[in-house]
Amino acid sequence: MSRGAGKVVVSIGIILLGLLTVLPFYFMVVTSIKDTDSYLTEKLLPPSRPTFNNYVTIFAQLKLAVYFRNSIIVLVATLVPYVLICSAAGFAFAKLNFPLRIPLLLLVTAIMIFPQMVLGVQIYHLQARMGLLNTHAGLVFAYLGYFAPYAAYLMTTYFRGIPRTFLEAAKIDGAGLWSIYIRIMLPMARPMLVTVIIVGSQAVWNELPFSLLLLRSTDKRTLMAAIALLNGEYGVPAMEMCAALTVVALPIILLYVVAQRQIQRGILAGGIKE
């Protein structure tokens, strides 16, 4: 086989693979705009007369708007402290000298591996005793504990790349650590902060076990918990289920379209050791 022909085969293969990767989501969208008749007669192709009735139905019947609002509340309430916590810790681990620095950093990186389901039941009882159960604040705290260590690790690796001379110069000028952190370090770390925010948003928006366990009432529920329970409890038709999935997936798809580079950076920063 000549090298040119080999390249053509690879090209065709890789394009098909790309299409295969999104094929389930094509079916998700196509099914969501079908009425019962067109779904029963034709499952694969788009309908000749698309309908948006399934979307109207799910918003009317499933309180989707409430779940949407809850998910956004939890997301915003998590992101603000999450960014502050992980960037402050990253700055300290990378640039400051303090007792137990290495053991604590090891703890932060090792703890990332703890499985969520194992923590979930105990967090449930802890929060019951603290009066945090079934509150958005409780879920936010659980997210900070679970997602901030990875973000702190990413920030630490990034701050390490910033030369110490910036820090020394600012110290000589008499700047305190807080003003160095806020005025020098945070602006310089902007690319990684964006990455951390995007990775965190995706993680929080998509999260299941905690949101299922810690929020017990319908009016507090997040989108993912609602969708997960929906599938088990009621006989929702495929078309309406797909409409709900499309609505819930849309914010993440949009984020992916806008911030693909940062998402890739987040992957590479976490998985590749220099």
Next chain:
Amino acid sequence: MSRNRYDYQAFLFILPLLLMIALFMLYPALTTFYYGFTKWNGISSPTWQGLSNFARLLRDSSFHAAVRNAVILALYVPLWTILPLLVAASIRKPVVGSGFFRSLSLVPFVISPVILGVLFNVLLRTNGVVNTLLERLGLRFLVTEWLVEPDLVIHVVALVTIFKFFGFGVILYLGAMGKISESLYDAAKIDGCSWLQTLRAVTAPGIRHTIEFFVVLGFITFFARMFPIIYTMTGGGPGYASFVPEFGIYFQAFQNFQLGYSATWAIFVYLLTFLIIFAQVMLMKREGAQ
């Protein structure tokens, strides 16, 4: 950094993180190891049981199913590892279409496992899209009850999980391959290495740490991060056909209200996790010694 010049203010910077970790990770983790040895319904105070929860676990048929399924899932780690490696090695040098693939490859990864689980639950139903597609392609003999056949369902779960992480693996491997010196590839070419030989002699050793990372991620995912996708796709069933250790924790706590016994299941999942970490540390040590 000199030892005697500590910035004690640093503790203020790490305090919020440590507080969150201590409260919502370390404390719950440590209490598990106490409650796992007790009988506790969550309301009255727990009573010490010694090892009897563990004896019960070993006799529990749902535990046998969970272990069997965890082992089956773990057997998919080679496929999970190698599939993205082959694809990444094929498009290490960009070809027409590789940019197209790269831009779509992460979609299943960024989408919630909840969405993926529910979606495949819909697509894999008896009269669903997948079976229709197989019929149209003339593959009628493949049409089956994907989520109902007890011997099949855990394999379907494994494949959907691999599907979710496939693009992530490719992007990760490609990122690492970019750091391999091109001169090694030139040398391989001069030596007349075939594509597969180059992969084995140059590419795979060059990204060994990344492959190790991805293998560890595979074990962690299959052993301890399957709950969202299985909960939404099969609910652990039919029967115990896709029941995994995480489901034991969940069901004992929230259906049977046996929190002590739930913690016993949790200890088992911790042990699996520690086993993986231990294996990884040993591997790193051995490499360090060489």
